[in-house]
Structures are given as structure tokens and as C-alpha cells.
Amino acid sequence: MSEQSSSVTREHFAYLAARTTQEDDFLRELKDAARSEGIPSIWIAPEQAALMQILLRLAMAREVVEVGTLAGYSAICMARALPPGGRVHTIEIVPAHADFAEKWIARSDVSERITVHRGKGNEVLARFAENSFDAAFLDADKKSYIDYLSQCLRLVRNGGLIMADNAFAFGQLFDDQPTDPEAPAIRAFNDHMATIETLQRIIVPIGDGLWIGVKLNRAFA
Ligand SMILES: C[S@@+](CC[C@H](N)C(=O)[O-])C[C@H]1O[C@@H](n2cnc3c(N)ncnc32)[C@H](O)[C@@H]1O
Numbered sequence: 001m002s003e004q005s006s007s008v009t010r011e012h013f014a015y016l017a018a019r020t021t022q023e024d025d026f027l028r029e030l031k032d033a034a035r036s037e038g039i040p041s042i043w044i045a046p047e048q049a050a051l052m053q054i055l056l057r058l059a060m061a062r063e064v065v066e067v068g069t070l071a072g073y074s075a076i077c078m079a080r081a082l083p084p085g086g087r088v089h090t091i092e093i094v095p096a097h098a099d100f101a102e103k104w105i106a107r108s109d110v111s112e113r114i115t116v117h118r119g120k121g122n123e124v125l126a127r128f129a130e131n132s133f134d135a136a137f138l139d140a141d142k143k144s145y146i147d148y149l150s151q152c153l154r155l156v157r158n159g160g161l162i163m164a165d166n167a168f169a170f171g172q173l174f175d176d177q178p179t180d181p182e183a184p185a186i187r188a189f190n191d192h193m194a195t196i197e198t199l200q201r202i203i204v205p206i207g208d209g210l211w212i213g214v215k216l217n218r219a220f221a
Contacts, residue, residue: 008205013047020047027073030104034071039100043073044139044165048207052137052163053081055212059161061134066090067121067148068140068165072101072114078137079110089133091117091124091140125151133157138164142182145189153198158217162199164189167209 023046035041044052056064056078062085064078069092079088092098098118105114117124121140125148136152138145145164152162169186172178190211193201199213200220 017047020050039071043070045207048210049077051206055161056081056135059134062086063133064088064135065133066137069101069116070097072105075114076108076110079113082113086113088114091121093120122147128155130154131157135161142185146192156215158215160215162213164211167203167211170208
């Protein structure tokens, strides 16, 4: 037993990634096609997808909302962890990304379980009803994460999951002068998340750092 976590190195990540449930050929083809169409390779890692799928299954999630569709990779992964009749509502602001995602979602095994909503994350989230989701995944513009979180605290039911990507600010969390313009917004979001008493929360050091929060109906004690 150990009271403190072991340091995780690149070697550990390669080790765990090699032993995690792997992505399938369809997802590999989707990524190849996205690259060849000039879509940036900023989808989640397969091991992060596996963790999120496990969490969604444990939460018995049926209704999921995602901000940031890109090529549809994470939406397809999450939809695969839902029961028949479940649905991922994924929001995307860039029409070319939404077009690509819709095309590949239609070819996927979970085409009936995903709806792509075009528009700004904040505006689309505002249309959904209170407590209508079992889980949310934030993976879009980092400057809006604090606003997205406040919307998700309204939209996700008690006991549901709120996940957010890039807690490690693209690897620049501790840089004195981060080159990524979104790094300061991530730091502000991380500090804000740490004040939300009605979320039991943790940053899991997988991918670029995954925030996982469980929404509670009272402050966590
Ligand atoms: C990191 S990518 C999402 C990756 C995707 N979740 C995956 O893992 O497969 C971020 C996406 O958010 C979109 N985006 C950026 N700002 C947005 C906004 N205000 N509202 C909705 N989508 C936005 C970008 O166009 C981009 O496609």
C-alpha cells in the first residue's frame, strides 16, 4: 500500500495504453480520413476514451452532452457505452467539422445514438432542460469552460458525471510562459473547478489531464 501516488512517466503511459482496450479499425479509418481532410488531430486518446466509456457504463448513462465534436471520435466512443435508446448530443461550431462528423457518424455502428448540434456551445447548452443529462463532456474553447460548467451543473442530474478535457493545458500547465493561448483559461478553470463543493472531483492524469466530477445534491463531506 502507498499513501502517495507514484509518478507517472511516458513509459507508464505506453505500458497502460498497450494494455487498455484498443480502438477498432473504424476509429482508425475515421482519424486517417480526418487528417487527410485537414481536420486537426486533437481528438482524445484511445485510453482516455476507454476510461470515459467505463465511467459512462458505471453511471448507467443514457443521455450525454458534449461540447466540441471535431470529427466525431469521442462522440462515437461515448455512444458505444450507452444502452440502446441512449443518445449523445454533441455541439460543434465549425461547419466543416460538423459535416465530417455527421458523415462518419452515419457510417458508424451508433448512428442512431448521436445528434450533432451546430452552433456555439453556450447557445446550444442553454436550450436543454434542467437535469436532462446523465453526463457531460467539455472539450471545446477553453475560455468558455467556466460558463459551460455552470450550464452543466444545471443540465446534469444528481449523481451524473461532468468531465472536462485538457486539465494539463496541452502539457503547459506549469510553464512560466506558455505558448498556447488557451493555457491561462485552463488554469483559471482548474482553480474554479476546485471550488465547486457540490462536485466530487479529481483530475486523472490520462491524455492531457481529464477532469472527472460527480454532481452531488449537497456539498461533498
Ligand atoms: C478538441 S476538439 C474536440 C475533440 C473531440 N471531442 C474528440 O475528442 O473527438 C474541439 C472542437 O471544439 C470546437 N469548438 C471550438 N469552440 C467552440 C464553441 N464555442 N462551440 C462549439 N464548438 C466549439 C472546435 O471547432 C473543435 O472541433
